Every structure is written in C-alpha cells, then in structure tokens.
Amino acid sequence: MDEIDQKLISELRHNARASLSDLALALGVSRTTVRGRIERLRRSGDIVGFTVVLKGDAAFDPVRGLMMLGIEGRGTDRVIRQLNGLSAVRATHTTNGRWDVIVEIGTTTLEDLDAVLAQIRRFDGIANSETSLLLSTRKSAR
Structure with missing residues (x-):
C-alpha cells in the first residue's frame, strides 16, 4: 500500500x-x-466493506464516562451480560491489569450517569470501580 x-x-x-x-x-x-x-x-482484502452509520448511532451523548470495574471471582461473563442490558452502556471491554472490564457509558445528564453508576455498583460480583468523565474525543470509530 x-x-x-x-x-x-x-x-x-x-x-x-x-x-x-x-x-x-x-x-x-x-x-x-x-x-x-x-x-x-x-x-x-485491505478494504473489507463499507458501512452505514444511522442518525441514532451517531447521536452525541452530552455526558459520557468510562467506568473501570474489578470483578470478584469468575463472574465476569454474568456482569458483562448485565451491563450490555443497560441502555446507557455504549460498549464493554475486557482488559488485563488492574481492571477486569471497562464500560463506556453515555447519558443525557450527570444525574442520569450517577444513577447508572449506582446501579452498576450494586451488581453482584463488583468488587471495586473507578469512573472518569470523558471531556472530549479527538477520534472515534463512528
């Protein structure tokens, strides 16, 4: 190329x-x-296809955050299933290192974000968490 x-x-x-x-x-x-x-x-095979991005897919969440989760024992799959069932969850990523899962969350208000964070913290198997607000995004896959 x-x-x-x-x-x-x-x-x-x-x-x-x-x-x-x-x-x-x-x-x-x-x-x-x-x-x-x-x-x-x-x-x-360098270009494998083209895609369509729908208006709803490109909608901007005014409040976005990354929540890093430490999970007790072998509950990662169960926790990810619960996370993926939440409408505010944009993506879940398994990782190595200190955190087991990183969750991308998008909401319309800080109050909504706080409610989602509280809900996630109550999931069985969540040992600890840390959340960072996303201030700006320089490049996105969308």
Whole structure:
C-alpha cells in the first residue's frame, strides 16, 4: 500500500460516500485511478466493506464516562451480560491489569450517569470501580 492508497483510505474514512471525482481531486489523480485503486484494495482484502452509520448511532451523548470495574471471582461473563442490558452502556471491554472490564457509558445528564453508576455498583460480583468523565474525543470509530 503506497502513499496514495493511504490517502485514499483516509478520505474514505472521512466520507465513504465521496464521489470518484471528489476523491480524485483530493488526491490529485484521475477518476480512473481512484476507481482502480478502490477495486484493487477491495480484491486484496485491505478494504473489507463499507458501512452505514444511522442518525441514532451517531447521536452525541452530552455526558459520557468510562467506568473501570474489578470483578470478584469468575463472574465476569454474568456482569458483562448485565451491563450490555443497560441502555446507557455504549460498549464493554475486557482488559488485563488492574481492571477486569471497562464500560463506556453515555447519558443525557450527570444525574442520569450517577444513577447508572449506582446501579452498576450494586451488581453482584463488583468488587471495586473507578469512573472518569470523558471531556472530549479527538477520534472515534463512528
């Protein structure tokens, strides 16, 4: 993958619906070159697909936080099932090190976040927790 391919992928990550003409202009190459490179990247498996992000998926949660959890014994799977059942939970991640699970939480108010944190702390098997508010996000997969 050369520099043009990398720039092409960067442009597609920014806007996968960009026209071939717009991509060609941004990269300083022809439309035919852009089309050929996209097809080559798809055939080689470097681009495995394109996706749709729905309006609801891109909704911004005004209050976001990361909750790190220490779990007693072998209750991780049960706790993750409970976490994934909560509407405010955006993602759960298992980790190594001090914390067993990191939970991404999004709510509309601090009071709502506090209620979710309290609910999670009451789950059986939660030994300890620490929460950090997310102030800003520089890059997101969405």
